[in-house]
Amino acid sequence: MKRVLYTGFLVMGVLSVLLIGYNNLPPAADTGTSFGVMSYNVHLYYDAGTGGGNNLELVRDLIRDSGVKVVGLQESEGNRAVSSNQDGVRWLSGQLGMYFYSGPDSRDDVWGVSLLSEFPILEAETVALPSEEALNRVAIVVTLDLGDQLITVINTHLTFQSPSDQLGQVDSIIAITDDLTTPYIVMGDFNTVLAQSEESPRDITEDPSYIALTEAYRDGYVEAGGAADETTSYFFESEGLANARIDYIWLSSEWTVGASSAQVLGDESISDHRAIAIVVSL
Amino acid sequence: MIRREGELEYDELLMILLGGFSIFWYIRMFVHTVAMVFILNFGGGGLNASVLLFFATLSGFLYVAISSLYYPHTDRFYQISIGIAFASLLLTLVSNPVLSLAFAVLFQIAITPLLISTLLILQKRFALAAAVGILSNFAVLGLTNFSSLYATSSTRLLHFFFVIIWYVSTMFVTGRHIIRTYDATEMSSTSALIGFLGIFAIMFGFPNVLAAWNQSSVFIITFVSVVGILASSYLIMDRPDLIRRYQLYILPTYLVSLIGVIFLKIDFLYYAAILLVVLSAFLLLSQATRIKREGSIKMLGIRMGGVQFLVLLLTFFQIATPFWTGMPAPLQPLLVETTRLYTLIIGLILPSSGMIAYKWRDEI
Numbered sequence: 192m193k194r195v196l197y198t199g200f201l202v203m204g205v206l207s208v209l210l211i212g213y214n215n216l217p218p219a220a221d222t223g224t225s226f227g228v229m230s231y232n233v234h235l236y237y238d239a240g241t242g243g244g245n246n247l248e249l250v251r252d253l254i255r256d257s258g259v260k261v262v263g264l265q266e267s268e269g270n271r272a273v274s275s276n277q278d279g280v281r282w283l284s285g286q287l288g289m290y291f292y293s294g295p296d297s298r299d300d301v302w303g304v305s306l307l308s309e310f311p312i313l314e315a316e317t318v319a320l321p322s323e324e325a326l327n328r329v330a331i332v333v334t335l336d337l338g339d340q341l342i343t344v345i346n347t348h349l350t351f352q353s354p355s356d357q358l359g360q361v362d363s364i365i366a367i368t369d370d371l372t373t374p375y376i377v378m379g380d381f382n383t384v385l386a387q388s389e390e391s392p393r394d395i396t397e398d399p400s401y402i403a404l405t406e407a408y409r410d411g412y413v414e415a416g417g418a419a420d421e422t423t424s425y426f427f428e429s430e431g432l433a434n435a436r437i438d439y440i441w442l443s444s445e446w447t448v449g450a451s452s453a454q455v456l457g458d459e460s461i462s463d464h465r466a467i468a469i470v471v472s473l
Numbered sequence: 474m475i476r477r478e479g480e481l482e483y484d485e486l487l488m489i490l491l492g493g494f495s496i497f498w499y500i501r502m503f504v505h506t507v508a509m510v511f512i513l514n515f516g517g518g519g520l521n522a523s524v525l526l527f528f529a530t531l532s533g534f535l536y537v538a539i540s541s542l543y544y545p546h547t548d549r550f551y552q553i554s555i556g557i558a559f560a561s562l563l564l565t566l567v568s569n570p571v572l573s574l575a576f577a578v579l580f581q582i583a584i585t586p587l588l589i590s591t592l593l594i595l596q597k598r599f600a601l602a603a604a605v606g607i608l609s610n611f612a613v614l615g616l617t618n619f620s621s622l623y624a625t626s627s628t629r630l631l632h633f634f635f636v637i638i639w640y641v642s643t644m645f646v647t648g649r650h651i652i653r654t655y656d657a658t659e660m661s662s663t664s665a666l667i668g669f670l671g672i673f674a675i676m677f678g679f680p681n682v683l684a685a686w687n688q689s690s691v692f693i694i695t696f697v698s699v700v701g702i703l704a705s706s707y708l709i710m711d712r713p714d715l716i717r718r719y720q721l722y723i724l725p726t727y728l729v730s731l732i733g734v735i736f737l738k739i740d741f742l743y744y745a746a747i748l749l750v751v752l753s754a755f756l757l758l759s760q761a762t763r764i765k766r767e768g769s770i771k772m773l774g775i776r777m778g779g780v781q782f783l784v785l786l787l788t789f790f791q792i793a794t795p796f797w798t799g800m801p802a803p804l805q806p807l808l809v810e811t812t813r814l815y816t817l818i819i820g821l822i823l824p825s826s827g828m829i830a831y832k833w834r835d836e837i
Contacts, residue, residue: 192486195486201703203605211611245621270685271792272675277681300810302795352798
C-alpha cells in the first residue's frame with residue numbers, strides 16, 4: 192500500500208510541476224512597428240458592482256477581438272484570496288500567447304499593474320511612486336523588443352484620494368520619461384477626476400495632473416479620434432462625481448497615431464472601467 | 474482498524490485519499506468564501522448581511538464538537554453530511570454570489586465531521602491526507618493555469634466533474650464502514666488542522682501566491698513545494714525515528730523559514746525557505762494530530778472557537794490591508810502596510826495549536 196501511495200504522490204507532484212512548466216513556456220515572439228495598444232483596468236477580475244462575476248474570460252475575449260499587441264492592465268493583482276488566489280495575468284498571457292510582466296511584489300499592498308505584450312520583454316522594473324497620504328502606488332517600466340527597435344512602455348494606476356499625491360506621482364513619471372532614450376508609451380488609470388472633488392463641477396482641463404501630463408505628452412486617444420470627455424470609468428458615479436475619462440495612452444513625439452483608430456471597449460458586465468485602445472506606428 | 478508501526482493498510486490508504494480530497498475542497502471553498510464576502514461587501518456595494526456568512530466559515534469545527542454530544546455520528550449521519558456537502562459544492566456554481574457564498578460555507582460545515590473522523594483515525598498520518606489535498610490543489614492549478622474553478626466555462630465544467638468524482642469515491646470509502654464515531658472531547662488535536670488550513674489557503678497551497686509575493690518563478694516554487702511535501706511524507710511514513718530524533722528542530726525550522734518567506738527578497742533563499750516551511754508544516758501537523766487528549770467539552774469549545782475566531786480575524790485583516798482606505802476608520806491604523814505581519818501571525822497558529830496540544834497531552 193505504501194508503494195501505491197508513494198507512486199500516487201510522485202505522479203501528482205510530477206504532473207503538477209510539468210503542467211505548470213508547460214503553461215509557462217514563452218510564447219512566440221512578434222515583430223513590427225505598427226500595432227494596437229490598450230489600457231484596461233480589470234477590477235481585480237470581477238465585473239462591476241456586486242455581481243461577483245469572474246471576468247477573466249470576458250477580458251480575454253475583449254483583448255483578443257480588439258487585435259491589440261500591447262496591453263497595460265491595472266488592478267491586476269489576483270494572487271490574493273479576495274481574487275480567489277488566481278493569477279489572472281499569467282492566465283491571460285497563456286490564453287493570448289503574450290509575454291507578461293506584473294508589479295510589484297504582492298506583499299507591498301498594491302492592487303497591481305501589469306503588461307501583456309506580443310513583443311518580447313527585454314527589461315522590466317517596478318518603480319514606487321510617492322504616496323504620502325493614501326495607498327501605495329507604482330509604475331512599471333518595461334522595455335519591449337519590436338525586432339529592430341526598442342521601445343519603453345510605462346503602465347500605472349494613480350491615487351484617487353489625494354490631489355497632492357497624484358500630482359507628485361505624475362511628476363515622478365515625467366521624470367522617468369525624461370531620462371528615456373527610446374520612444375515611449377505611458378498609459379494607465381490616472382484618476383484625473385480628482386479635480387472635481389475640489390470645486391465641483393470643474394473642467395478636466397483645469398486639473399493639475401491633466402495639465403502636467405498634456406504639457407509633457409501627446410494624448411494618443413484624442414489624436415486617434417477619441418472623444419476627450421469619453422466616459423471610461425463607472426466608479427465615480429457611486430462617489431457622487433461625474434464619471435469621466437480617467438484612462439489614458441500618452442505618447443512621446445516619435446509615434447504616428449492611426450487616424451480614427453481610437454476604440455472604447457467593454458462595459459459594466461466586464462469591469463468598472465472600459466478599455467481604451469489606439470493604433471500607433473514608428 | 475488495526476495499524477502496525479510502519480505498515481499502511483488498504484483502508485488507511487482510502488482514508489488518506491478521502492481526507493486529502495476533502496481538504497482540497499475545504500481550502501478551495503474557504504478561498505471562495507473570502508472572495509465572495511469581499512466582492513459582496515467591499516466591491517462597491519457597501520457592507521451588507523452577507524458579511525455574517527464569513528463568521529460561519531470554519532465554524533463547523535465548533536458545531537461538530539457540540540452536536541456530537543447530542544447526536545451520535547453514525548454511518549447515516551456521515552452519509553447525510555456528505556450528501557449535503559456534495560449538493561453544496563455543486564450549488565456553489567450558481568451565478569448568484571450570495572447563494573454561491575452560502576453554499577460554500579455550508580460545504581465547509583457539512584464536511585467537517587468527515588475531516589475530524591479522518592484525522593482521529595489517521596492521527597499522525599493525517600498529514601499524508603493533507604499532502605494529498607495540497608498536491609491535488611497544485612495539479613488543478615496546473616490544469617487551469619492558476620485561474621479559479623469559477624473563472625471560465627471549462628473550469629466550471631472541471632469543477633462539476635471533480636465534485637462528481639469526489640462524491641462517488643467518498644461514498645465508496647464510507648460504504649466500507651471504516652469511518653468511526655468519536656467523542657467530542659478527543660477533538661483537541663483538530664485545532665492544528667484549522668491553523669494548517671488557514672496558512673495553506675492564503676499562501677502555501679498556492680504557488681502563484683508565493684510567486685507574486687516575491688516576483689519569483691512559479692515553476693521553481695511548485696517544484697520546491699512538491700519536494701517539501703514528498704520529503705515530509707517519507708519521513709512521516711517511513712522514518713518516524715528521524716522525526717523523533719530531530720523533533721526539537723522542527724518548530725525552530727518552521728519559524729525561521731516562515732519569517733524568511735515573508736520578509737526575504739533574495740530568490741535563492743526564498744525558494745529554500747519555502748521548501749523548509751512546507752516540509753516542517755507537514756511535520757508539525759503530524760506531531761499535533763498524533764496527540765490524543767481527553768478533556769472537558771467546555772475547554773474544547775473555548776479552544777475550537779478561539780482558533781476559529783483567530784483565523785477569521787487575522788484572515789480578514791490580512792486581506793483588508795491593501796484596501797485599508799475603504800475600511801471603517803477605527804480599523805485603518807491596524808491595516809496600513811501590515812500584510813506581512815498578519816500573514817506571519819496566521820502562520821503561527823499551526824505550531825501554537827500543536828504546542829498547546831503537546832503541553833496538555835495524555836499520551837504520545
